Amino acid sequence: MSKRKYSPDYIKYGFIAIEHRGELLPQCVVCMKTLANAAMKPSLLKRHLETNHASNKDRDASYFQRLGENVKRQRLDKTGTIYQRKRGIVKASYEVFLLVAKNMKAHTIAESLIMPAAKILVRQVIGEEAVAKLDSVALSNNTVKNRIEEMSVDIADQVIAGVKSSKFGFSIQLDESTDVTNCCQLLVYVRFTQDHSVKTELLMSQDLPSTTRGKDIFNIVNDFFRLNKLDWGKLFGCTTDGAPSMLGRKSGFTAHVKAVAPHTVIVHCFIHRFALCAKVLPPNMLSCLQRVIKIVNFVKSSALNTRLFKRLCEDLSSDHTYLLYYTEVRWLSRGNATRRLFELRDELLQFCKEKNHDFQTDLESEEFILRLAYLADIFEVLNNFNLWLQGPNRTVT
Incomplete structure (x- = not known):
């Protein structure tokens, strides 16, 4: 059975639309009663108005429009004005935090610089009354930290879901290097197919607290695979540099990979080769x-x-x-x-x-x-x- 769609012309009968369990239903702005989707016909809506609200049947559409705005403000679901306003505030904060993360700035910059600058711009361009609306946007240090972490977790979940759903398997490229603070970092990139295209994403970044032997690197990657339920059987390619901890025939990382995925093709990174040649x-x-x-x-x-x-x-x-x-x-x-x-x-x-x-x-x-x-x-x-x-x-x- 096909679902009827709401038309903006139905406001002249005193009805607006409300979403309930994935379908639109007509709601009376006078008595706030919700009718079935089958009742979303002009004749049935008009009958409800004339039968239940005879004193309002001659009112114009602007009257019902004002009543409709009041009804929307009272709603607590996704169609309500309160929800829409809060949704816009949260979305604005996430977009600001994304800029902070992309530009690798301190989390305090949102509260100490971005918010004061935004208030100055709004005050000079729009007016003083609009400045108060910015106070509801949370830009504290802890909020920035928590929401950046939420975005990173969401991105990681999307990448892992894409790797799992890859039709032709996936390949990885990894390298470990010591940074300026003498902390050894392991980076693993993954390449997989999604939506008829090849994608390359950062799969994981992990500190190596102690030794950097091939077995240590493999254990970290294997724990990540097991935690996220990634199948070694779908790995068809692995690219590393030429270090002994990576390419060692007996104890290197690739030797451990071959033990769990014998069909995997091991490749020496092309960029590393040029660096070695130089x-x-x-x-x-x-x-x-x-x-x-x-x-x-x-x-x-x-x-x-x-x-x-x-x-x-x-x-x-x-x-x-x-x-x-x-x-x-x-x-x-x-x-x-x-x-x-x-x-x-x-x-x-x-x-x-x-x-x-x-x-x-x-x-x-x-x-x-x-x-x-x-x-x-x-x-x-x-x-x-x-x-x-x-x-x-x-x-x-």
């Missing part, structure tokens, strides 16, 4: 790179040299005013440091002459400059390819 340089190129590091450290390690070199670059109207440190663990650092030094080679030569330093000999050598240019070009190509491979929907093929 470390294996011919002796003449390696000596050039080591000399570049010493030149950068000579300028950057001294606050006085840094200020003087910056002043020199400003006087010469250079495109850059400072050098970049070389950091071993950052893949892009090698290319950025050599490229910046190559672009500032003339300024560095003049600076070393003023300082009477032996780096002047290197910067005047045509052979050294040619090797530096070669390294800068090669590392730049590797960096661009590295960045191109990263991001959603990127594959080697």
Whole structure:
């Protein structure tokens, strides 16, 4: 049996719509009585008005419209005015908290900066009477923390549900690394099919409190799989770096994966391979790179040299005013440091002459400059390819 739909014209008979158990029912704005869906006919609604409220049968639609607004304000369900207002307040707070999380700002910024700024904007643009409405939006530190956690849990649930429903199984990519606080972090990304498309999402992020052996990493991933009821049998691909804890034939992570999922294809991360290739340089190129590091450290390690070199670059109207440190663990650092030094080679030569330093000999050598240019070009190509491979929907093929 088809359900009848409410028409805005029914307000002239004194009826508005109310949702009950998934269907719309007509509700009288005079007696607040709710009729069946089958009664949502103009003739039946008119009969109710003339029979039960004869004194109001000649009223115009605006009269029933005002009564209808009062009825909506009294409702406590989803169609009520109170619910709609609270729903808008909660939605606004979640959207603000999402911005805080995306921009990685302190949770206190919502209460200390965003709310005062919003009140100033509303007061100047809309008026003082609208400012009071913002007081009902909760932006405290604890509220921001709790709702960001709720959003993260909801996102994690969506990802896990997508992995479980993936028709063709899923693959994972993981890597462990130690951050600046000496805390070892394990990141696991998952790629699966959903809605006729391939999706790549962060599956889990976990601290490694003690050792980082292959067995330790596998136990953490296995506990996550068991907790969320993920099937190792649906795993068809696993990508890792080349560390022994990952690729060890007997005790590495991949060996434990093969024990529970023998059909899984193990792949060495393509980006890691390029990072390893860049470390294996011919002796003449390696000596050039080591000399570049010493030149950068000579300028950057001294606050006085840094200020003087910056002043020199400003006087010469250079495109850059400072050098970049070389950091071993950052893949892009090698290319950025050599490229910046190559672009500032003339300024560095003049600076070393003023300082009477032996780096002047290197910067005047045509052979050294040619090797530096070669390294800068090669590392730049590797960096661009590295960045191109990263991001959603990127594959080697």
